[in-house]
Amino acid sequence: MAMTQMPTPDQPLKLGTRGSPLALAQAHETRARLMAAHDLPEAAFEVVVIKTTGDDRAMIASDKPLKEIGNKGLFTKEIEEAMLDGRIDIAIHSMKDMPTVQPEGLVLDTYLPREDVRDAFVSLKATTIHDLPEGAVVGTSSLRRRAQLLSRRPDLKLVEFRGNVQTRRQKLADGVAEATFLAMAGLNRLGMTELAAGAIAPEDMLPAVAQGAIGIERRVDDARAAQLLSPIHDIPTEQRLTVERAFLATLDGSCETPIAGLALIEGGEIWMRGEILRPDGSECLRAEGRASLSDAGELGIDVARALLDQAPKGFFDWKRG
């Protein structure tokens, strides 16, 4: 195999990212891992911020649900175009936000070790969802969290809540809502763990597929990027995401579908639980399964099919066709 052309300050490897504080933290973590793995200086890696249509529209219409602004691709399209044009070499993503299929010419197969998968309960007044007073207002823009919360506390009122962690904290301080949810992974990566009143056990709130995992995308034919990324790739994270993303792809999940799924490696086996809900939380279907690590993809498909088999007629009628 040809020797890798190592990046230098003159010819750095360009890491593309969105400009939010969390996206930047994830890009800086990736750069630090690449520097350590290859014993290279910081200047060998350049972090390039790419503005996306999603960021612009979300900024203008910050009170609109994201699903009305556009689909997930809105936050990745410009980044993927920049990679195909050669303006950047690799792109750093939250795997939770990534579609299960990538554009022609790109691959998304490098994963950093997964962070905490749990959701955080964030409130200035309560310590768990059960402490919230009757009829309390909770802010979230996630259909999954909304449906899961309503399935346990149908009395609560939900309001749209978006923006970065700082904005959401301010909204709580202003009394717009009494509580909200954030991913523990995001809080940990921002050094803001103490903002969480508590982490919610997956049995109480099953996380989103791929929550807490960072993925790195590259051009299919970029041998330099492939070789540089290989030592920072985490195989257990890949095995877990293979199951969870096969599950998601089988359910054809869009951002309009309350879906949750989590895989864990136990001994030499992989276990997965999946959940789908009606948006109002009135019904929640669960399925789980276990398989050998070599059958990871099939396990995700099996758990998804078990959910589809259970779903009563009309369960998906709220889904836009």
Ligand SMILES: NCc1[nH]cc(CCC(=O)O)c1CC(=O)O
């Ligand atoms: N959809 C936004 C998003 N995408 C990834 C994370 C957090 C980090 C992660 O789950 O990896 C968040 C924010 C949140 O859910 O609090």
